[in-house]
Amino acid sequence: MQNIKNTNNFLNILKAKQLLINSNVANIPIKKITFDSRQVEPGTLFFCKGANFKKQYLLDAQAKGASAYISEVDYKIDLPCIIVKDIRLAMSYLGKEFYNQPDRKLKLIGVTGSKGKSTTVSYVKAILDHWLTKQNKQPCGIISTIETYDGIINTESTITTPEALDLFSHLSNAVQSGLEYMVIEVSSQALKYNRVTGIEFDIVSLLNLGRDHISPLEHPSYQDYVESKLRIFQMSDTVVFSKDMENLEIVEQEINKLGIQGISYSTKSDNCDYYAANINFYSDSNHFTVNSTNYSLPGIGSYNIENALCAIAITELLGIPKQESAAALENIETLGRDNLYMTHDNKIICHVSYAHTSLSFDKSFETIEQHFPDYQLIALFGASGSKGLNRIEDLPKSAAKHADFVYLIPDDPGFREHSEIAAAMAKYLIEADCPYKIVEEREAAIKEAFELAAKSNRKTLLFIAGKGSEHYQMIGNTPVPINSDVDVASKLVSDYNQKAKD
Numbered sequence: 001m002q003n004i005k006n007t008n009n010f011l012n013i014l015k016a017k018q019l020l021i022n023s024n025v026a027n028i029p030i031k032k033i034t035f036d037s038r039q040v041e042p043g044t045l046f047f048c049k050g051a052n053f054k055k056q057y058l059l060d061a062q063a064k065g066a067s068a069y070i071s072e073v074d075y076k077i078d079l080p081c082i083i084v085k086d087i088r089l090a091m092s093y094l095g096k097e098f099y100n101q102p103d104r105k106l107k108l109i110g111v112t113g114s115k116g117k118s119t120t121v122s123y124v125k126a127i128l129d130h131w132l133t134k135q136n137k138q139p140c141g142i143i144s145t146i147e148t149y150d151g152i153i154n155t156e157s158t159i160t161t162p163e164a165l166d167l168f169s170h171l172s173n174a175v176q177s178g179l180e181y182m183v184i185e186v187s188s189q190a191l192k193y194n195r196v197t198g199i200e201f202d203i204v205s206l207l208n209l210g211r212d213h214i215s216p217l218e219h220p221s222y223q224d225y226v227e228s229k230l231r232i233f234q235m236s237d238t239v240v241f242s243k244d245m246e247n248l249e250i251v252e253q254e255i256n257k258l259g260i261q262g263i264s265y266s267t268k269s270d271n272c273d274y275y276a277a278n279i280n281f282y283s284d285s286n287h288f289t290v291n292s293t294n295y296s297l298p299g300i301g302s303y304n305i306e307n308a309l310c311a312i313a314i315t316e317l318l319g320i321p322k323q324e325s326a327a328a329l330e331n332i333e334t335l336g337r338d339n340l341y342m343t344h345d346n347k348i349i350c351h352v353s354y355a356h357t358s359l360s361f362d363k364s365f366e367t368i369e370q371h372f373p374d375y376q377l378i379a380l381f382g383a384s385g386s387k388g389l390n391r392i393e394d395l396p397k398s399a400a401k402h403a404d405f406v407y408l409i410p411d412d413p414g415f416r417e418h419s420e421i422a423a424a425m426a427k428y429l430i431e432a433d434c435p436y437k438i439v440e441e442r443e444a445a446i447k448e449a450f451e452l453a454a455k456s457n458r459k460t461l462l463f464i465a466g467k468g469s470e471h472y473q474m475i476g477n478t479p480v481p482i483n484s485d486v487d488v489a490s491k492l493v494s495d496y497n498q499k500a501k502d
Contacts, residue, residue, distance in 0.1 A: 151177020
């Protein structure tokens, strides 16, 4: 079903939101909206957005038959234009209008936080899918760092939260496909730059408030980061939050100020709505009790219990009994989030993790030392060249406190050279007297570390962090295919076991 809107619809919304500066556009039909000049066709309203926008993109859109453009800048070309105060807000409001307010036709859950977002949304989806399957209904849609499923599109993701036009397109697909639920991983950048503005969530969640994405390119200060995260509270009447997080008082003050419902969870205190009691850690699972319901969760680490508590609270608020969430979580597999691959002789463990912040590193190392105290630790990781620039300092500092050796390997270098990023990280390892090596290829480094572990007379754990099950690396703006850490590690362990058997 093709959406067609008239420009007068858009102009009225922009006026109501006090975004319109001026326009020379007649009341013409719009069949498509996009900010990507490669996707333009006749009948398109083209959005000029981004700090790196070039006039050539607009000229390309014009050549492909765009009907008009919308921008903060009048580019003085022979094409009708709408000039606005804030292009990103315009994208959100007009995206919602063009796709017929799809957020109002779905039960939407939004999850944000410094760590654990991807795992938590996968838990929410797993519980909902388990329940929906019993009702012979469509599965839950998901938009996350790992995957996107909207009933039509089912693909690996390359960005946490899409731009507003793409986001509303996904929600529209979900409605057309008959989906009832959609869970969305919401980044601080999406909140700061209005990608989710206008969306009406049924439930939102804040997992934690670490110190990440603090850089001139993202959040100039921790205060800006926190304020961006808290904006999600304005998008729902119900928020699920952890009572174990840093700066809890700020969170509770915001909930009280807005007069919204706050549902809390904790692994440390029973002064909350959802408390994990009777926690027991095993080599491959965690057991705990929530309000008399017993849970068994695959994986290791208390942080996974925290993520599960959030998902349990969210889904019970949606009407799903705890017995059903317990059944769903018992056999859940979150590929690439926290996977252990162990050789049959227990000599080598590959711990493949999506950890990529100082908070997730600290939690991971704490868990490793708790479960595998007699293993030497080799950490393999890098840092993005375009986001979370504080990680260039934070990650090696965290690793240096725990690792016996570090491999600095490519993550998503973006427009920077891996050698430049690694050199900047290395100085913090040098300061801590932590031995390291810079390797230009991720897979080659994992294989080299595994071979060293095989030859060592000590048991060794390889902590392979940052990419998990992702099959790409961002080089410039291009996702370049790679073998995922999961694929590489699982094959190395499988080959080792087979060789030992032969």
